[in-house]
Amino acid sequence: MSELDEQIQNRRDKRQALAAAGVPVYPHRYEWDLEPTDVKTKYAAATAEELEALGLRLRVPGRVKAIRQQGKIVFLDLHDGREKLQLFIRKNQIPEADLQILDHLDLGDQLGASGQLIRTRAGELSLMVDGLTFLAKALRPMPEKWHGLADVEVRYRQRYLDLASNEDSRKVFETRAAIVRTLRTFLEARGFLEVETPMMHHIPGGATARPFKTHHNALDIDLYLRIAPELFLKRLLVGGIPRVYEINRNFRNEGISTRHNPEFTMLEFYWAYADYRQMMDFTEELIAAVAEAALAVQGKAEVTWEGRPINLARPWARLTMREAITRYAGLPDERLDSLESLQAIFAERGLAAPAGGTYGHHLMALFEAVAEEHLFDPVFITDHPVDVSPLAKQRPDDPRFVERFELYIAGMELANAFSELNDPDVQAERFRQQLTAREAGDAEAHLYDADYVRALEHAMPPAAGNGTGIDRLTMVLTDRQSIRDVILFPLLRPEAD
RNA sequence: GGGCCGCUAGCUCAACUGGCAGAGCAGCAGACUCUUAAUCUGCGGGUUGAAGGUUCGAUUCCUUCGCGGCUCACCA
Known part of the structure; x- marks a missing residue:
């Protein structure tokens, strides 16, 4: 089995385990209060004490962008495409059923979290989680977190990955x-x-x-x-x-x-x-x-x-086409006056005659050849x-x-x-x-x-x-x-x- | 369409002049109750874009093809 197939199989197994535990793996809706970006902007200035006094309880949806496990606590970044909100989870303070979700979570999954808005000791605005709602499984691994997605072809073909x-x-x-x-x-x-x-x-x-x-x-x-x-x-x-x-x-x-x-x-x-x-x-x-x-x-x-x-x-700036040619090609305006004269200029400069072949086509082509690149x-x-x-x-x-x-x-x-x-x-x-x-x-x-x-x-x-x-x-x-x-x-x- | 360049693990990248295909992240197993590119221990993961050729031996050299990038032509 290839490495990718193995990762996909792992994720399918986790989804299966959740389903077997009675967790809806593709629920139809999620009642939420704020997305991570709005939480961040609204409470950017709030101190830990102010948040404590406020006792604000929120439900926040997003994509799991990072999981940092540390014994019996887990930090998890929930992302809405613009900003992330950190989730702070004490494993012994969430329901048993939600622990199932946490244990079968992968980077890229869609998740909803409820809890109280706090600031950690490090000063990070976070949701002290008391409940999790599984929203959708990422069966394929996300691009690497630090360097992002660099392959231009994949960025264009799979724009969702580029954006994510x-x-x-x-x-x-x-x-x-x-x-x-x-x-x-x-x-x-x-x-x-x-x-x-x-x-x-x-x-x-x-x-x-x-x-x-x-x-x-x-x-x-x-x-x-x-x-x-x-x-x-x-x-x-x-x-x-x-x-x-x-x-x-x-x-x-x-x-x-x-x-x-x-x-x-x-x-x-x-x-x-x-x-x-x-x-x-x-x-x-x-x-x-x-x-x-x-x-x-x-x-x-x-x-x-x-x-x-x-x-x-x-x-x-405003320049007539003839003035632009005069300025950038150093050609006197009189030489831009007739088809014959323009043809002579094309011959001198080794330029191919433009399709159409009229006076206007030549003047336009000359402009594009000598002036366009200078117009910053x-x-x-x-x-x-x-x-x-x-x-x-x-x-x-x-x-x-x-x-x-x-x-x-x-x-x-x-x-x-x-x-x-x-x-x-x-x-x-x-x-x-x-x-x-x-x-x-x-x-x-x-x-x-x-x-x-x-x-x-x-x-x-x-x-x-x-x-x-x-x-x-x-x-x-x-x-x-x-x-x-x-x-x-x-x-x-x-x-x- | 022409010219030049690129394609290596899921991602980001190494591999000297042809000589055992590697690292970090991600994954898997484990430790850890304030981390934020977390840390630590261990493990797995490759048709080197595809097909041919040269060679004792090809990621490396050659040919053809595919896709992409830049550029010229065309055009906005």
Whole structure:
């Protein structure tokens, strides 16, 4: 028998022994008063004398994280995922039936304990136990108590073990929850209405990406998991919801990396009567509020990336895409003015020509190649080329460019926003151009969405829209360099066997 | 998909240039009435990711495969 099988058998035997002694091994409920974390926070300051005078009797549930036996007394740590509460058990002061439980307990078991709250001589807040309730058996051994679980593969595949043994991991997901909560609070306070739009699309749109394909049997039609909610949310602007947002999953059938998971969470919001400049101000405020909440949860004073502080002081820098290239590549602005000139730069630098091959594709690719990695503190990169921005409104003074920005922090694109194109005829023309690009081999060019154009024909108010990646925002605010560390169950290949 | 790296006991990790696979924690048995990584005594636990190959001998070298990490490509 292998060592693991032996441990499992031991634990099964103990469970059997308890059942034979008449102990319900999987009871249906447990009446409890406080969890360990709440006990710790409420009575952190109480002295031994105060607790004695109080004579507080509590029932506390949790997972057994440590057992320290010392002759006829047993110390036991009960954990609720955040904090532990120590149980102090005198074996001769609990009922015979509960002694059975104690004698058949293993690390990892779920247990309820009743008793009086005291402080030990060593000063540890503890429950002086007078009764135990068995709640569930851990048939498998927990990861080691001191080093926790280090194997990244197991941490991702068996996240329950990661959460149960690594406090840091729990903290990341608490922070993520605070980030989403703060986004909602901020937007709700400003009159934005939360909506849910379809995840299954006939025409995948609103972003440049390859979709997942699926099939509906009863209708016998192919459907696509959405790559963005954008076109539906803007239909809602037409419908008379001038401030609207959605926080939900997008799906993109592309490579996996430290910054990409096939399903990821996006906030998209649309703000009628505003343009992209107002949206920049709004975004600064929004992200600053979220950062503050994230720091509070983590008990940190500043946002850091790989230990290096990120300066979130406002106002944040704003650079046009051409200015960013000029600054970081040392290229004069005049050389960024034509496709021919850009192609010459690509040739000089040995850069591969981008898919699509237009002026805009080249400018965007050049920006990503030379500037992106330098953008550590928050910066808005603005004024993208029109041919890579088919849903954005052109600049009145230079229609080759659009009123758009991307927010970069720690070298990562966190948000993408623009003044929304609302002229149906221009939009129709942009869609046609995308189709042409598609026919020329650009697999990610947008599809023509006739109903969306029809919606614009009913008049969409001028508006600014913003899409912010929640996973990446969480990465930045928790100093995690892999997106898998901020997604509870990241996509992995299935396990062998 | 390409390149590089990793996979040893339940967990965390050792094992020199190819020469008897180890430690701590966890487990099992015992001692101990204020411990908190408790301590002390003793014991058990391995298809070294899988399959082949080279060799007197492979955790170690080679090949293929699996899974993971980083990175490039793609992208948000």
